[in-house]
Amino acid sequence: MSSPLSYRAPRFRALTRCWLAGAAALALAGCSVGPDYQRPDTPPPAAWQEGAPKADAPAWPVADWWKGFGSAQLDAYIAQAQTANDDLAAAMARVREADAQAQVAGAALLPSVGASADVDHQRAKSAGAAQTATAHSVGLNASYELDFWGKNRATASAALATADASRYDLETVRLSVLSSVATSYFQSLELREQVRVAENNLANGQATLDGLRRQADAGIATALDVAQQETTVSTLSAKLPPLRQQYRQSVHALAILLGRMPEAVELSEDDTLAKLALPQVTPGLPSELLARRPDVAQAEALLKAANANITVARAAFFPSIDLTASGGYASNALSHLFDPGSALFSLAAGLTQPIFEGGALEGQYANAQARYDELVATYRKSVRAAFGNVEDALTAVRETTEQLARQEQATATARHAYELAQAQMAAGTITVLTVLNTETALFTANDALVQARFARLQALVGLYNALGGGWKQS
Numbered sequence: 001m002s003s004p005l006s007y008r009a010p011r012f013r014a015l016t017r018c019w020l021a022g023a024a025a026l027a028l029a030g031c032s033v034g035p036d037y038q039r040p041d042t043p044p045p046a047a048w049q050e051g052a053p054k055a056d057a058p059a060w061p062v063a064d065w066w067k068g069f070g071s072a073q074l075d076a077y078i079a080q081a082q083t084a085n086d087d088l089a090a091a092m093a094r095v096r097e098a099d100a101q102a103q104v105a106g107a108a109l110l111p112s113v114g115a116s117a118d119v120d121h122q123r124a125k126s127a128g129a130a131q132t133a134t135a136h137s138v139g140l141n142a143s144y145e146l147d148f149w150g151k152n153r154a155t156a157s158a159a160l161a162t163a164d165a166s167r168y169d170l171e172t173v174r175l176s177v178l179s180s181v182a183t184s185y186f187q188s189l190e191l192r193e194q195v196r197v198a199e200n201n202l203a204n205g206q207a208t209l210d211g212l213r214r215q216a217d218a219g220i221a222t223a224l225d226v227a228q229q230e231t232t233v234s235t236l237s238a239k240l241p242p243l244r245q246q247y248r249q250s251v252h253a254l255a256i257l258l259g260r261m262p263e264a265v266e267l268s269e270d271d272t273l274a275k276l277a278l279p280q281v282t283p284g285l286p287s288e289l290l291a292r293r294p295d296v297a298q299a300e301a302l303l304k305a306a307n308a309n310i311t312v313a314r315a316a317f318f319p320s321i322d323l324t325a326s327g328g329y330a331s332n333a334l335s336h337l338f339d340p341g342s343a344l345f346s347l348a349a350g351l352t353q354p355i356f357e358g359g360a361l362e363g364q365y366a367n368a369q370a371r372y373d374e375l376v377a378t379y380r381k382s383v384r385a386a387f388g389n390v391e392d393a394l395t396a397v398r399e400t401t402e403q404l405a406r407q408e409q410a411t412a413t414a415r416h417a418y419e420l421a422q423a424q425m426a427a428g429t430i431t432v433l434t435v436l437n438t439e440t441a442l443f444t445a446n447d448a449l450v451q452a453r454f455a456r457l458q459a460l461v462g463l464y465n466a467l468g469g470g471w472k473q474s
Contacts, residue, residue, distance in 0.1 A: 034311025084259025139328025
């Protein structure tokens with residue numbers, strides 16, 4: 001999934017990976033004292049419990065999955081969120097932070113080289129006479145820690161794995177933001193339609209009340225009939241303020257997701273819940289899910305980093321070998337500074353072996369192992385949660401589809417009953433109580449239909465989210 005907030009790895013990541021390969025040669029017969037990484041065994045289910053994909057249906061969401069709802073307004077909101085959402089901007093910054101840390105960690109795989117240049121001018125008095133002397137020197141110095149036990153390589157590997165985890169976190173945040181934009185937009189449409197349904201119900205209820213009052217004046221209806229309808233009208237009227245409040249709050253929440261001020265967003269009149277398309281989403285094979293969930297990829301990247309840190313902690317028990325070299329020229333006369341006789345150089349090697357650290361090294365090693373065990377459990381939980389999310393989402397899609405179909409039928413039946421009751425009341429064949437009952441049933445059905453449409457759309461977004469959106473691990 002690409003967007004204006006996509007972040008490409010800088011070239012130093014590729015260089016750092018080259019350092020990892022080159023360090024093996026520089027370390028001569030170096031070896032690693034830590035465990036090799038192995039992915040924890042988490043076998044996927046053979047099939048989804050909530051139904052298999054149709055043979056002619058494309059599996060998995062596409063990268064621009066939100067376009068399946070057929071809303072130009074939603075497309076525009078998604079595009080804006082990808083350029084201005086604050087959570088995405090923060091996740092991008094975390095990627096840059098991790099890359100910088102990887103660059104710092106990889107620096108230990110290469111020698112450290114420095115240059116120096118000195119001019120030392122001295123003046124001293126001896127036996128009443130002033131004597132001056134000037135010494136010139138230039139030089140280079142280099143130092144390198146021989147990575148015999150693989151400590152520096154493991155440190156760089158851990159940093160690179162952490163940087164990968166930050167990229168997967170960015171994709172997780174992106175998917176969450178885009179799903180939240182779609183859900184918030186649909187919820188705003190739902191609440192706006194609930195307000196309109198409530199206003200229409202109130203208008204119909206008021207019209208019925210006006211008719212009953214005329215009938216009461218003519219002696220056809222009773223005062224009790226009028227009082228009952230007045231109660232209904234008052235109840236309908238009281239529902240409007242909280243619905244309007246919820247609608248404005250939902251639009252304000254959408255504005256924040258878009259990186260805009262709350263008052264800057266107003267919904268278009270073009271979209272309604274009934275006009276939106278209901279795309280078909282199929283889950284593919286369970287065995288392919290783990291490559292399509294950025295949160296699972298992030299959990300494994302952190303696990304790889306923890307595995308490399310065990311090597312770092314283990315290598316701390318062994319001696320470190322430092323190589324240093326320096327060379328240059330030194331002369332009392334600047335004109336002779338670069339003469340062969342002014343050259344000087346030195347080579348040195350040093351070995352440092354920890355003897356007593358008060359248990360610090362043992363504690364660091366035990367901490368690294370415990371951290372790895374913790375992340376193994378976290379990874380397995382992420383895998384199980386991923387499969388569970390898809391199963392839940394498939395259930396939600398199936399049940400809300402059934403709910404919407406039944407609610408549409410119930411609403412049509414309630415509307416027909418209300419129209420029949422009104423006609424029969426006008427003919428004087430039924431009582432007012434029957435009309436009031438059918439009226440209440442219709443008002444309730446209209447409101448439930450709006451909620452059922454939103455639940456269906458929400459379930460589809462949830463399935464897109466559970467399947468990882470259009471992301472796929474390369």
